[in-house]
Amino acid sequence: MLTDRRQLLTQAAALAGVALTPAAWTSAAAQTRMADDPFQLGVASGEPTPDGVVLWTRLAPKPQEIGAGMTAAPVAVRWEIAEDAGLKHTVAKGQTLAVAEAGHSVHIETQGLKPGRDYWYRFTAAGHSSPVGRTRTAPAVGARVDRLKLAYSSCQKYSAGHYTAHAAIAAEHPDLMLFLGDYIYEEPNTGKGPRLHPVEEPTDLATYRHRYAWYKADRNLQAAHAAAPWMVIWDDHEVANDYGGDQDRTNPDPATFLKRRAAAYQAFYENMPLRRAQVPVGPDMLLYRSLAWGSLAEFQFLDTRQTRNRRTCDAVSDGKRIPADCPERFDAARSLLGMPQEAWLQDRFRKTRGHWNLLSQQYLMEAFTTRLGTVGNDGWDGYAASRQRVMQGWRDARVSNPLVLGGDIHCFFAGEMALEPGGKPIASEFVGGSISSLGIAKPSDMELLLAVNRGLKFGEGQHRGYGRVELTDKEATVTFRAVADALVPDSPVTDLARFVVEAGDPGLKRA
Ligand SMILES: [Fe+2]
Known part of the structure; x- marks a missing residue:
């Protein structure tokens, strides 16, 4: 069904935080064909x-330029979603406005689709059609699901590889893709x-938008987005290295840093397939959330x-x-998540x-000592009581088959977590490598790490790649997939290691 025009205007205005007049809509609808493809x-x-x-x-007809080749004018964008790859059996369609205040991004929350099936979608605007994307709805609430196949990764420093x-993730056609942080790196070139990539370090909305556009022009990244629905979270480099809250390593003034954080969060929202619930308010953005995949x-x-x-x-x-x-770092009053998020997680x-x-x-996530014998203070080790409460929560609530997926460290790791050091495992964890960021390259360094961190059963930092997770009632199978050489294009991708966690x-x- 076509969305009502009044509702459209309200939606676009709410997303952009501005009032759109009927005149704005009329001028957008009258938009002529753009010389360059806006769907790059x-x-x-x-x-x-x-x-x-x-x-x-x-919309970004000139992705390499600040402003991406767009003017301040709103542009009318049509969308359609269908039950077939040829887009013959359309089940919903509509129009919206891409506005400058939202970086000419478009976020459509489709409704009324059937559970647990594939769909295909496309946009048209200014005389151009976008590529067709494939997506998938979650299974019905509580539905029995035989199998779920997902891919996950993190850390895609553009200049590093x-x-x-x-491309390999796209070829797998997973049901779901998880991206666990460091989608962009804010560092100067x-x-x-x-x-x-651009020389300047992003610090305001225009430069963060520019950095995202530069990254997103990559054809392989686009292929992975077009292949499956994504769930995204961030790490530090979407804003600034090792930041936390209003604390930044290089900018000692919290008020100035929060302005930068607001710009970075706004650009993150604009460039990710997120819901209205995630629209930032100043320097704040709700990112923690859950997703159910039937009863599986x-x-x-x-x-x-x-x-x-x-x-x-x-x-x-x-x-x-x-x-x-x-x-x-063991202080019980300190939290890596903040107490409201911890309370939500326990719930x-x-x-x-x-x-x-x-x-x-x-x-x-598990306790980790570096090869120099130091302990990191940026992650869970700097907030050890917070980690302990998460593990205790699994135990107290008798959570069924907990598993941890992670990123950040630019290596593949598989390990077992325990409530006490050397105790019986309470959960297994898998860090699925990095897309391109460089990790611990020397095998001798890795051997040393594995020797002093007994919870880690496997570690490899020479290769870039991703993790594949296949879930059934009986077991979780995790396969680490390694790119032979991410420094050159189109290098072969093979299985690096495979692990099984049995239910129970x-x-x-x-x-
Ligand atoms: Fe990273």
Whole structure:
């Protein structure tokens, strides 16, 4: 059905935070054909429910330019979603306005779709058609589901390598894709690495938008977005390295930093297939949420950046701030999530009906000592009581088959978590490598790490790639997929290692 025009205007205005007049709509509808294709950032979908998904695009006829080649004028965008790849059996369609205040992004929350099936969608605007994307709705609430296949990864520093892993993800046609942070890197271009990106470090909305457009022009990234619905969370580099709350390593003034955070969050929202619930309000954005996949799985997505307590245990060496050990990291009053998010998570643990419960977050979660014998203070180790409460929550609520998925460290890791050091596993965790960011390359360094971190059963940092997770009632199978060489385009992708976690037995086995 075509959406009512009044509703359209209200929706677009709400998203953009501005009042759109009927005259704005008329001028948008009268838009003539653009000389350049405005769909050069591709299409995406995300946030699947049993009756809908979010459809996304962003108009950018000149992705490499600040402003992406768009003017301040709104542009009318039509969308359609169909039951077939040829878009013959359309089940919903409508129009909206892409407005400058939202970076000419479009977020359509479709409704009335059937649960647990594939759909295909497309946008048209200014005389051009977008590529066709494939997406999938979640199964009906509580429905029995035989199998779920998902891919997950993180950390795609554009200058560090090619997005070959995304091409492989697209070829798998997963039911779902999880991106666990560091979608962009805010760093200035050093000129090193196989690919260049803009020189300047983004600090305001225009420059963050520019950085996203540069990344999203990548054809392999577009293919992965067009292949499956995505669920996204962020890590630090979507804003600034190692930031937490209003605390930044290079900008000591919280008020100034929060302005930068507001710009970064707005650009993140604009460039991801997110719902209205995620529209930022100033420097704040609600990112933690859950997703049910019938009765087979529930995902809990965490935000470990925005509402954490301030980092502690910083030491100074050679003029540089480095992490050190200190008793404050065990302080029960400190939280990596912030207490409201912790309370929400414990509530999910009590209410979840998922056979598998996948904690989807940014880090390697278990206690971790570096090869220099130091402990990181940026992640869960800097907030050890917070981690303990999560694990205790699994135990107290008798959460069915908890599993942890993570990113951040640019390596593949498989490990077992325990309530006490050396105790019986309570959950297995899997860090699915990085798309392109470089990790611990020397095998001897990795051997040392595995020797001192006994919970880790596998580690590999030489290859880029992603994780594949296949869930059935009986078992979770996790396959680490490695790109032979991400420094060159189109390198082969092969299985690096495979693990099985059996339902009812939280430890992992090499398969
Ligand atoms: Fe990263």
